[in-house]
Amino acid sequence: MKSREEEYKEIFIAEALEYFDALNRHISDLEKRPQDEQILAEIFRLLHNLKANAKAIGYLNISDVSHKLETAFSLIRNKELSFSDEVVTVLFEGIDLLGELIHNIDNASYGDPDPVLLRNLDIIVDNLSDSTIELAKVQRYNTSKNLSLSELVYIQIKKLDHLLNLVGELVIDRDRIVSISRELENDELKNVSSHLNRITEDLQYSIMDARLVGIGSLFNKFPRIVRDIATAEGKDVDLTMAGHDIQIDRNILQIITDSLLHLVRNAITHGIEKPENRLKKGKPRNGSLSLIARNDRENVQIQLTDDGKGIDLTQVRKAIVERQLLPASTVEHLSDTEALSYLFEPGFSLAKEVTEFSGRGVGLDVVKNAVDSIGGRIRIESQKGKGTTFILQLPTSIAVKGALLFEVDEIFYAIPLIHTEQVVALEVEELHEVGGVMVADIFGETITVVYLHELLNVKEQEMNLGDKTKLKGMVQNIIIVSYNNRKLGIIVDKLYRQQDIVVKPLSKPLDAVELYGGVTLLGSGKVCLVLDVPAITRYFISRKQVLAGEHNF
Amino acid sequence: MPTKKDKALETALTQEETAASSGNGKEESAKIKVNEPLLHLIVFKLGAEYYGIKIEQVKEVTVTPSITRMPRTPDFIKGVANIRGDIIAIMNLEERFGIRPDTSVAASDLTYTLVIEAKEYSIGVVVREVPQSLNLAVSKMDKTPSFLQDIAVQENYIEGIAKVDNRLIIVLDMFKILSSDEIKQLSN
Structure with a gap:
């Protein structure tokens, strides 16, 4: 991996070269249509950006020359300097000099820009529309220009989104293949699948990296x-x-x-x-x-x-x-x-x-x-x-999330780790029925606990969130989730593992179901529902209020 | 995607052959007059009645894959299933329309799923028997049977009634199968 500075420098060079190309194009246009305000404005903008970028990263030569050119063009724009042949020559040379400076950023032996040309630039800037006799002849710069293409490509974020989606699909299939190869006990298949595993992971992280800014x-x-x-x-x-x-x-x-x-x-x-x-x-x-x-x-x-x-x-x-x-x-x-x-x-x-x-x-x-x-x-x-x-x-990334996998009533669920605080196992005696809900003392904090099976699978009219007897077994696995500073313990039937999952958003019309943030496919090919913690918390609170209301009347 | 569409057609065509052997589909197509535009339906049973969906709205017919229940969705949503990498909702139209299941036929473990491609979404529809493919002349479908006026507005998912050999086929407009109210119901 390159250092950040190195990466910034590369981006700067690539951008600067693009500016340089654009400047060349525009100034050629301007020569043909000197009155075109739009071209002038564009040249002005390009030079201004180049100056600012160069200054920010510390290439003072470049920012200096850009500044001089910018001044010249602002004079032209304000009609204080005529776009005469002599001036045009100096400006072309100035832009060529910019190109040369950009190309030679890494070249320590390059030395200083041609003082004659710099003086010429100063002259046209300072003397305004006076005679330009003093302009000295400069040695022609780019007699043999090397054509080169930019090191950087611009890419629409949409294309990166698409790539990320495809990789998401690939990861799901990869998990499936890895899981099948484990079952089949075939050495060759195992080798291939472990290679596939590594490559896919690399690909996934490369694409995620490409999207980082x-x-x-x-x-x-x-x-x-x-x-x-x-x-x-x-x-x-x-x-x-x-x-x-x-x-x-x-x-x-x-x-x-x-x-x-x-x-x-x-x-x-x-x-x-x-x-x-x-x-x-x-x-x-x-x-x-x-x-x-x-x-x-x-x-x-x-x-x-x-x-x-x-x-x-x-x-x-x-x-x-x-x-x-x-x-x-x-x-x-x-x-x-x-x-x-x-x-x-x-x-x-x-x-x-x-x-x-x-x-x-x-x-x-x-x-x-x-x-x-x-x-x-x-x-x-x-x-x-x-x-x-x-x-x-x-x-850091949208698609891949660390998540906790568990099972309730034979359905697989996942909760993103960003919402989980901790996981505890408590005996049923440690849970208390208070005011229509269950609470537990977890590390000195009183936390409301809900049996997810009761919350999700029992008919809303028959729901009883405070009934301990509905719990199966003596020891309860509780995932403490946190949303908006409020903690909630979720009792699950079986707790599995922590795993990186690729969340597939639910397609229409199911995307309207708030309780689920999406689905993911497990290595076994089974669909696993990704719970949306904010929605679950809200649902729990609304049910609790409804139940409390029924109690009072 | 064109490839998938072709596959759907292929499936439908093979089923047309099965249908023909049981004495249904091909006879119909034979009777059709030349030049008259054709309506190509996928026909299936809900309760004791026959229903049809235009083949353009059917992306694929497959044996129902394993369905993951989705708690707190309406009862007619059976859950979600993985069909060729797409996770789609599977719907039971009998429950959706409040149709009594046909108890005269023993419930089989094997059911079929029609993958419907509606305007904004794909959805799976579970049916008990192998769906059949049927060609009929457009004129055989009555688009405005008088009884439709007796049906409440939100039930306008019926596109028309086709009469074929004493069989009555209710043609559904799958684009209207989930009303906006029901989508709202999903979100609650």
């Missing part, structure tokens, strides 16, 4: 955005960022782009106080906002922290009761993180009190849905007066 490609847009929002709000905000190099699937990044923008906007407009208020509170005048990406096991974590006014938990608790999401008695005992998780309820933040006092704006449920849709997690930490942190945990 640096988070920087999104982060780099934020300094400007933050500045604009802060200016509009009359606030001063210092943005710090880290983890530009962290790699993530391009589609995942695309899906969370709006969410991240939303959160950043919220943090500045509602979180960070105006300078005068900050000074009154003894905070530094400038608000600080930090955007940090890091790798967390197989996932990517993005953390957005502001040092604004934070969220007032008493107001949140009050709003939970007012919106009748929970009775007052329960809310009192809600932990802070649990209470904060209610901010993600649809429409919750519309509550006037919350927007006024804690100031978290509309649409956190939209953010949550986006994160859910790619199988990620989001949580809030906040301290009143000190600030708020949003933590997004995102999978």
Whole structure:
């Protein structure tokens, strides 16, 4: 594997060469149609990008020449410099020089660009439309140009999506073949299948790798955005960022782009106080906002922290009761993180009190849905007066997920690992029937537990989520899942193993069934249902409420 | 995909031969006048009645593969099955239409699945007996039988009634087989 710098350099060179080709094309067009504003604008744009990219990566020669050319073209655009023959010659030479500099980035013996040509460029820029007599003859550069094609190809993301789908299918078949070859005890088949196994894995990871982009490609847009929002709000905000190099699937990044923008906007407009208020509170005048990406096991974590006014938990608790999401008695005992998780309820933040006092704006449920849709997690930490942190945990890749496999009532299920906290085995005596549900003390924490068979397979009218006697056997396998800061224990019949699975989305019309995030095919050829933890949690809560309601009347 | 379609036709054709040996399909096609456009149906039994689906809507006929139940979906969804790498929903039309199963025939372990390609989705339909292929003249199908007016609007999945040799074949429009209400029901 090449280092990141090496990869960036290659991308820069390839892009720069493309710019160079485009510049050559446009300037030739311009020579024929000097009045064409559109061509001028395009040349201007290309030079500007080239300058910025070269400067960012540290090729000052290139950025310098681009800058000079850009200035010349801006003069032409403003009609301060005529597109005369002499000027055209210098500009052509200047662009050729750019090409040569780009080609020789790796060539240490190349030396400095031709000073005569640089002087010529300066002259046309400085002397404006004056006589151009002083222009010195430069030695013709590209007398024998080498034609070469770019090292980089652009590819539509759609094509990569298709490749990834195909590889997903291949992996499923591979698992099947590996499993058959184990049963058949044929040495030759075993060799072939283990080779197939390795190759497929390689292929899969290569394609996943091809889809990865640096988070920087999104982060780099934020300094400007933050500045604009802060200016509009009359606030001063210092943005710090880290983890530009962290790699993530391009589609995942695309899906969370709006969410991240939303959160950043919220943090500045509602979180960070105006300078005068900050000074009154003894905070530094400038608000600080930090955007940090890091790798967390197989996932990517993005953390957005502001040092604004934070969220007032008493107001949140009050709003939970007012919106009748929970009775007052329960809310009192809600932990802070649990209470904060209610901010993600649809429409919750519309509550006037919350927007006024804690100031978290509309649409956190939209953010949550986006994160859910790619199988990620989001949580809030906040301290009143000190600030708020949003933590997004995102999978690196869409298609392949680590998952826990289990069986309930002879159906195979999988739960993505990103939603599982831990797996425990408890005796039936350790489960208690409380208020129509089962609870258990798991490592000092009281967690609601549900028998998945009861939740999924018993008729809704006959469902009894608090009846221990329905459990089979003495020892119960419980998978603790977590969604929106709320933990739920799921009792399964048989627990199998942890495995990387390729999730196939359900096709229409089944894609409307929320409980399942998709299916996967096991090595045995059996279909395994992938449970959607957010939907299961929601379903459990809604059933619990229905059952509790029946109890009261 | 054209290849799969061909395969479906092939299956259907072989079944046409079986049908002919039992004295059904080919006789019909023989009677058809030249020049008249043909309707090619795949015919199967639900309850005690015959139903037909236009062959263009049938992608494939196969022995029902093993079905994985999907809890909390409507009863007429039997579950999902893996058919040539595609995971599709398998539906029981008898339950969908509330048709009494024919108790006079002993239930067999072996059932058949018609893979239907509707506009937006593929879906499998389980039938008890080998489906047959049947050609008939378009004029043999009554597109607007008067009784259709007595049927509620949401039941307009019946495209027409074909009468062939004293047999009544109810022709289904598979594009309308799952109403939007039912898709909504799926999501609840």
